[in-house]
Amino acid sequence: MKGVSKIYILFAVMTLAAYIDGQTEPPAQLKDPLFVEFETRAKEYSRERERLERELPPLAKKATPEEVMAHKEALRKAVQQYRGGAKQGDIFLPEISQQLKVVIAAQLDGADRVKLRKAVLEAENKAVQKRVNYPYPESQEILEMPPTLLMILPQLPKQLRYRFVGRDLLLVDRENLLIIDLMKDAVP
Amino acid sequence: MVNIWKWWGVLVVAALAAFPLPFAAQPAGPTAPAVSLTLPNRVDSVRIAVFGDSGRGSKEQYELGQVMYRFSQSFPFDAVLMTGDNIYYEDTPADMKKKFEDPYRSLLDKGVKFYASLGNHDSPNQRFYALFNMNGEEYYRLEKGDLSFYALNSTYMDKRQLDWFNAELAKDDNAWRIAFFHHPPYSSGKRHGSDEDLREVLEPVLLNRGIDVVFTGHDHFYERIKPQKGITYFVAGGGGKIRKGNIDKKSALTAAGFDADLSFMLIEFSGDQMHFQVIARNGNTVDSGMITRRD
Numbered sequence: 118m119k120g121v122s123k124i125y126i127l128f129a130v131m132t133l134a135a136y137i138d139g140q141t142e143p144p145a146q147l148k149d150p151l152f153v154e155f156e157t158r159a160k161e162y163s164r165e166r167e168r169l170e171r172e173l174p175p176l177a178k179k180a181t182p183e184e185v186m187a188h189k190e191a192l193r194k195a196v197q198q199y200r201g202g203a204k205q206g207d208i209f210l211p212e213i214s215q216q217l218k219v220v221i222a223a224q225l226d227g228a229d230r231v232k233l234r235k236a237v238l239e240a241e242n243k244a245v246q247k248r249v250n251y252p253y254p255e256s257q258e259i260l261e262m263p264p265t266l267l268m269i270l271p272q273l274p275k276q277l278r279y280r281f282v283g284r285d286l287l288l289v290d291r292e293n294l295l296i297i298d299l300m301k302d303a304v305p
Numbered sequence: 306m307v308n309i310w311k312w313w314g315v316l317v318v319a320a321l322a323a324f325p326l327p328f329a330a331q332p333a334g335p336t337a338p339a340v341s342l343t344l345p346n347r348v349d350s351v352r353i354a355v356f357g358d359s360g361r362g363s364k365e366q367y368e369l370g371q372v373m374y375r376f377s378q379s380f381p382f383d384a385v386l387m388t389g390d391n392i393y394y395e396d397t398p399a400d401m402k403k404k405f406e407d408p409y410r411s412l413l414d415k416g417v418k419f420y421a422s423l424g425n426h427d428s429p430n431q432r433f434y435a436l437f438n439m440n441g442e443e444y445y446r447l448e449k450g451d452l453s454f455y456a457l458n459s460t461y462m463d464k465r466q467l468d469w470f471n472a473e474l475a476k477d478d479n480a481w482r483i484a485f486f487h488h489p490p491y492s493s494g495k496r497h498g499s500d501e502d503l504r505e506v507l508e509p510v511l512l513n514r515g516i517d518v519v520f521t522g523h524d525h526f527y528e529r530i531k532p533q534k535g536i537t538y539f540v541a542g543g544g545g546k547i548r549k550g551n552i553d554k555k556s557a558l559t560a561a562g563f564d565a566d567l568s569f570m571l572i573e574f575s576g577d578q579m580h581f582q583v584i585a586r587n588g589n590t591v592d593s594g595m596i597t598r599r600d
Binding site: 176177178179180181182183184185186188189232233255256258259260261262264265267268272273275278291292294 | 498
């Protein structure tokens with residue numbers, strides 16, 4: 118029996134070690150209360166949006182294009198209606214935006230970041246109408262978010278994405294494509 | 306009395322059979338290119354095709370699809386990896402038909418499965434589209450025999466995805482590990498080129514976790530990169546619209562490149578070897594070779 122207990126303990130320790138090995142520790146700045154507040158607000162959107170989605174017919178993981186489109190539009194309508202009073206700055210509070218701009222500037226400024234800045238500023242998404250609770254048009258390019266920046270920005274719920282459009286930073290729902298909030302002049 | 310008209314008719318029919326007239330029915334599109342394989346084509350090997358940046362619904366895309374089908378008759382691959390930009394601009398049902406289902410109809414009807422990764426022109430909702438076999442995930446692992454294929458979403462390489470990739474590789478004991486995604490860590494493209502920011506984050510994982518080969522797109526041509534720290538990278542972005550002359554000829558990265566026309570890759574895994582053949586829209590081979598698996 119003792120031998121069996123030791124095996125279980127050893128298994129648990131090895132599992133925990135493997136899990137930790139697969140994870141990366143978030144930078145200290147992300148424990149800043151402002152970023153914690155930002156994450157809380159983002160999660161609140163995510164919770165409400167999940168609640169609204171549960172009221173819709175579920176979308177299969179192998180769907181037809183018609184089903185995908187119908188689900189996207191139904192979810193978009195539901196969220197737009199729910200967030201009828203949403204405005205810029207609901208999640209990107211001014212004080213949060215100030216801090217995030219510092220983080221972004223550190224990543225995108227400097228001579229070694231010229232190519233990265235150029236890619237951000239020259240993306241084919243100039244026709245995006247940057248308004249909260251409006252959709253990001255599917256005809257417009259989804260610019261790659263710089264991975265080094267994503268590693269240090271506050272992590273979003275999986276339904277939300279950061280997205281640069283020109284010098285502005287948007288929060289976009291990855292499925293209904295609504296602009297949830299936006300921060301002007303995020304890129305220095 | 307000899308029926309001269311009867312014998313005249315027989316003569317005409319015989320002449321037509323021997324020498325068809327120029328306006329007799331010909332196959333539509335370009336002259337059917339001959340199929341010439343450089344691959345071993347062994348019975349027990351794993352065979353796939355790879356291409357990217359295809360989804361425009363262009364005449365050239367359709368033609369390349371026909372060439373792929375023709376090659377599949379001699380080299381029966383059952384899977385295609387797509388390196389992103391699968392559907393440009395809108396992805397309504399009509400767009401999916403025009404930009405994907407119709408160009409590859411012959412292959413789809415044959416049962417070939419397409420496995421997509423997402424590019425910067427792809428809606429994340431493509432992950433629900435049945436024929437892309439993403440099973441609702443933006444990044445996923447696919448297994449064939451003793452091969453693991455990892456589809457990643459390089460448009461949004463966040464900590465969540467990187468941790469997933471790391472964790473999956475840590476428990477993967479397959480012999481071959483292949484990654485495919487859109488943005489190339491290494492590329493000689495003048496329009497885009499190497500994605501150094503992605504490389505900074507992703508390359509340590511690729512190296513430490515034993516990735517053998519990487520297929521990418523984004524730059525609209527084909528390029529085989531010289532091995533980088535033991536990993537062979539391919540840019541397979543010539544599936545729909547070519548950027549002619551876009552490979553920087555002064556680049557030190559290029560092992561082989563083709564930027565004159567559309568192309569796709571045929572890949573055969575046999576034991577510790579990966580054989581590849583790159584075919585252009587006219588059916589000509591523009592690159593071929595063999596890679597040995599990393600230890």
